[in-house]
Amino acid sequence: MGFILYHPATKVAAVRMLIQGHDQSFIQTALGEPISRQSFGRWMELYQHTRCVIRNPNDYEQQGRPLLLSDSDTKFMIKLVQEEPGLFLDEIRERLYDENGTLLSVEAIHRNLVVKLSITLKKPSTMNIRKCLITKYDYVEKMRFVPAEFLVFTDESAICDRDLLRNFARAPKGSPSARFVVNQNPERISVLPAIGIGGILAMAVTDNTFNGKKWDDFLEWDLIPWMNRYPNHNSILVCDNAKIHKGGRVERICHEAGILIKYLPPYCPELNPIELCFSALKYKLRRSKILNESDDPEWDIQETIDSVITSDLCYKHFRHCGYSVPPKI
Structure with a gap:
């Protein structure tokens, strides 16, 4: 049987009837739901541990590989990039290790910046530090x-x-391109x-x-x-x-x-x-x-x-x- 989404009231009624001693077939007939034996077991187990038949989403175990960056690592990297946006990846890696003791590869630093934090490398506009807003x-x-x-x-x-001189030029993939100065002086x-x-x-x-x-x-x-x-x-x-x-x-x-x-x-x-x-x-x-x-x-x-x-x-x-x-x- 595939996954079936049950209304919370159905779960509460089913667990209450199980506690009252009714068998599973009676509960299925009374509620008009084809509840599986596995569902009955999960709901009762959850009720015995939490006194609740609805699981708190915050209690779910994290799926997949654990995150490489903690919340403090993430906040530090965001603040670091805001204060010094021109840092190289290896410099960010070193600063992160010195601050929080988290050691990642340069590739992992780049991946977390782009994928997790949506921070990308771009050509900055030049501003004068003496400019007064x-x-x-x-x-x-x-x-x-x-x-x-x-x-x-x-x-x-x-x-x-x-x-x-034009800033960009085309060339076959893998080959360099050149631009030529016509007037030497x-x-x-x-x-x-x-x-x-x-x-x-x-x-x-x-x-x-x-x-x-x-x-x-x-x-x-x-x-x-x-x-x-x-x-x-x-x-x-x-x-x-x-x-x-x-x-x-x-x-x-x-x-x-x-x-x-x-x-x-x-x-x-x-x-x-x-x-x-x-x-x-x-x-x-x-x-x-x-x-x-x-x-x-x-x-x-x-x-x-x-x-x-x-x-x-x-x-x-x-x-x-x-x-x-x-x-x-």
């Missing part, structure tokens, strides 16, 4: 109701075709765009780095003419805390033009939509490989910026960074 959320609160149409973001980025080109929610307002490209004087000149002659006095569209300039953004004639230039200048919290590139635009730009350059055979890389980069950083892209990135964008019509 209080400063970040204070900035977010202040900018919460500022219309995105008022904001203009700017920043510098360097581009080198050696940095634009590529020049490093710096770009300095400024974007509003409607797209690019101004842009400068140079084969050198931007210093304070170049930044001041870009601000005064290239960007300010496309901005408006506050409060109006494109009237608040937002940039990071780089020295060139604060020194020189920056405040005087903005004050004379009626432009407000706001600084992002330190180490918070996620609040600057132009950082996402740089990612899209470098993806396009990496995909097209246009710099590998370019006779005028500065011009090609300008053309790519114009084609990539569109009004739709800027709108999406402003919204992604949490700014108060208007409804899309």
Whole structure:
């Protein structure tokens, strides 16, 4: 006979009738259940030991192989990975043994992390330890109701075709793959765009780095003419805390033009939509490989910026960074 699930009331009635002296066939007829002799025996044995005919699930014996990690081992490993997520498996193994005396193989450590604790290895995002969340959320609160149409973001980025090599390549299984540097001594080109929610307002490209004087000149002659006095569209300039953004004639230039200048919290590139635009730009350059055979890389980069950083892209990135964008019509 296969396994039959009996209602708890049936078990209670059957055991009570057995205690009263009724035979098993009478009980089967009275209850209308084909109860086996083995079931009667199990229920009576359980009643004699526990005074209960329903087994407590917590009393079941563990089935299969015993667990390699105790509860204290599990809690220690979770805490260890939270505090030091970059540890190698052999380091976790050693720490676990030093703490609790539990000695496992590296393979067992990996299996327990993945299968039991659902902790996997992944590429981490890089965070700066000096980043202050209080400063970040204070900035977010202040900018919460500022219309995105008022904001203009700017920043510098360097581009080198050696940095634009594709990160992955295909090859037959078991064989290595390679990527080749075309230009042995590529020049490093710096770009300095400024974007509003409607797209690019101004842009400068140079084969050198931007210093304070170049930044001041870009601000005064290239960007300010496309901005408006506050409060109006494109009237608040937002940039990071780089020295060139604060020194020189920056405040005087903005004050004379009626432009407000706001600084992002330190180490918070996620609040600057132009950082996402740089990612899209470098993806396009990496995909097209246009710099590998370019006779005028500065011009090609300008053309790519114009084609990539569109009004739709800027709108999406402003919204992604949490700014108060208007409804899309």
